[in-house]
Amino acid sequence: MKKITSLAPGRTCLFGDHQDYLGLPVIACAIDRNIKLIATENQTETFVLNMVDINEIRVIDIHEAFEKLESRDYFASSLRVLRRHGCKPTSGYDITITGDIPINSGTSSSSALLMAWIRFLIEAFGIDHEVTPEFLSKLGYESEVLEHGEPGGMMDHFSIGVGNIVYINTKKPFSFDVIGTELKGLITGVSGVPKETIGLLGELKGNALMAIDLVKQNYPQFDLNAC
Numbered sequence: 001m002k003k004i005t006s007l008a009p010g011r012t013c014l015f016g017d018h019q020d021y022l023g024l025p026v027i028a029c030a031i032d033r034n035i036k037l038i039a040t041e042n043q044t045e046t047f048v049l050n051m052v053d054i055n056e057i058r059v060i061d062i063h064e065a066f067e068k069l070e071s072r073d074y075f076a077s078s079l080r081v082l083r084r085h086g087c088k089p090t091s092g093y094d095i096t097i098t099g100d101i102p103i104n105s106g107t108s109s110s111s112a113l114l115m116a117w118i119r120f121l122i123e124a125f126g127i128d129h130e131v132t133p134e135f136l137s138k139l140g141y142e143s144e145v146l147e148h149g150e151p152g153g154m155m156d157h158f159s160i161g162v163g164n165i166v167y168i169n170t171k172k173p174f175s176f177d178v179i180g181t182e183l184k185g186l187i188t189g190v191s192g193v194p195k196e197t198i199g200l201l202g203e204l205k206g207n208a209l210m211a212i213d214l215v216k217q218n219y220p221q222f223d224l225n226a227c
Contacts, residue, residue, distance in 0.1 A: 001040055001041040002040075002124070003038070004037075004093075005036070005037070005038050006036075006037040006116045007035070007116060008113070008119065008160055009030040009031055009032070009101075010033045010101040010107040010108050010109060010160070011028050011108045011111070012031055013026060013155060014165070018201075018204050018208070019153075020152075020153025020155040020170045021151060023172075024170060024171070024224065025170065025171075026170065027165065027167050028155050028165075028168065029159060029183055030159055030164065031107060031188065033102075034099060034100065034101065034112065035101060035109065035112040036098050036099060036116070037096070037097050037113075037116045037117065039093040039124070040095075041092070041093050042093060043092075045061065045063065046062060046092045047062060047075075047089075047093055047095060048092070048093070048095065049075070049095050050096045053097075053103070062091070065080075066080050071148070072110070072148065074113070074114040074144055074148075077143045078114060078117055078121070078139070078140075078143035080143075081142050081143045081147060082118065082121050082139065087122055087126060088125060093124065099112070108156045108159075111144060114140055114144055115140050115157065115161060118136060118139050119136065122136075133161050133162045133163070134162070136161040137158040137160070137162060138157070140160070140161060144157070150201070151201040151202045151205045151206075154174070155168055158176055162178060164180060164181045165178065165180035165181070165183055167179050212224060
């Protein structure tokens, strides 16, 4: 039976936290903590997802279209996105998911899980596109942010999908550059206080956009990117 291992790192922001959804540049890097997905082909037409760290099992029919998405169901949204690019599951897998990225800590454990899942699906079933780090990152952004209408930006997916230390220009035309391969001496601490990601992002983005709008009302020539 076919066996696939997929690995994706967490990330941390080095410069410009909460700027990517405003069209401003950020610098971020992958970290040495990962989500690991081990998949073994089974004799059913289901994905059996064993999420060991949260003691949860989920079963997904490989033919499920997910016409309606549940909030933050990135397994479903990525299946929808990948099908549009010609990645169509034809067999089931028993999948064990583990990781050492702290959950709800601001190091993108959910985005790492999404990226590992996308990489598995492409390895298992192929896709109608050249698979590059940029393409994988865009698939992650589309699956997490665009499909769910969430307030986040592209930083998580490009720092995970591209890896290394990456400068991300989020203003159109979008671009990114790898500016380093290793960052020595950085330690990230976990406070133990959970981060409510979507609510926090929505509030911060809403407040930022409102503030920008108020400034423009008084100074029509104001350009956030020129400040």
